[in-house]
Amino acid sequence: MQTNKTWYRGSYFTLHKKIQKAKEKYQEISYITKELKAFNQKLYEQIDIIELANSSQEIYSLLQTYKDYPPLLQTLFLNFSFFMQYPNEILQWLNSKEFKEQYIKTNHSYPPLLNPDRLNAKRESKECNVESQRENRDSIQPYPNLSYESIPAELAWDLNLPLPRNYCGILVFFLD
Numbered sequence: 001m002q003t004n005k006t007w008y009r010g011s012y013f014t015l016h017k018k019i020q021k022a023k024e025k026y027q028e029i030s031y032i033t034k035e036l037k038a039f040n041q042k043l044y045e046q047i048d049i050i051e052l053a054n055s056s057q058e059i060y061s062l063l064q065t066y067k068d069y070p071p072l073l074q075t076l077f078l079n080f081s082f083f084m085q086y087p088n089e090i091l092q093w094l095n096s097k098e099f100k101e102q103y104i105k106t107n108h109s110y111p112p113l114l115n116p117d118r119l120n121a122k123r124e125s126k127e128c129n130v131e132s133q134r135e136n137r138d139s140i141q142p143y144p145n146l147s148y149e150s151i152p153a154e155l156a157w158d159l160n161l162p163l164p165r166n167y168c169g170i171l172v173f174f175l176d
Contacts, residue, residue: 028060035063058087072111079158089143110160119148120165
């Protein structure tokens with residue numbers, strides 16, 4: 001319809017390219033929904049397709065890149081709503097050299113979806129003095145909207161985030 005309205009500008013010449021782009025987008029979304037459905041039917045039913053279509057390129061490339069790393073895909077699918085809220089932060093971490101060296105090369109069974117050092121950076125900047133703040137800012141920038149304090153404990157567990165640096169261990173009580 002749009003092409004027919006602007007026929008005098010030569011829009012029929014670009015119609016083929018637009019059809020190809022739409023076809024590629026449809027294939028990406030169908031691949032993602034197929035993978036989601038195979039992973040978890042309930043999760044597939046809860047996903048908003050329009051929201052998925054907006055970020056389909058990032059998700060498609062992520063699935064293609066890490067298709068041989070099932071622990072990461074499982075963590076990603078279980079926390080898909082969190083991924084939809086913070087896709088840039090997660091993609092930046094998953095595409096980083098540090099993530100690839102620490103988790104992919106060692107085939108780590110519980111890869112985190114966020115950089116633990118960046119989550120600690122905001123916490124440490126409150127506790128350290130001015131000189132160490134300058135060093136900390138130069139080395140690792142904290143996430144603007146995320147920190148260990150802003151993420152609930154259950155979600156941090158699901159995201160496979162390690163404990164913050166100040167914690168030495170966990171004390172567990174068993175009640176009979």
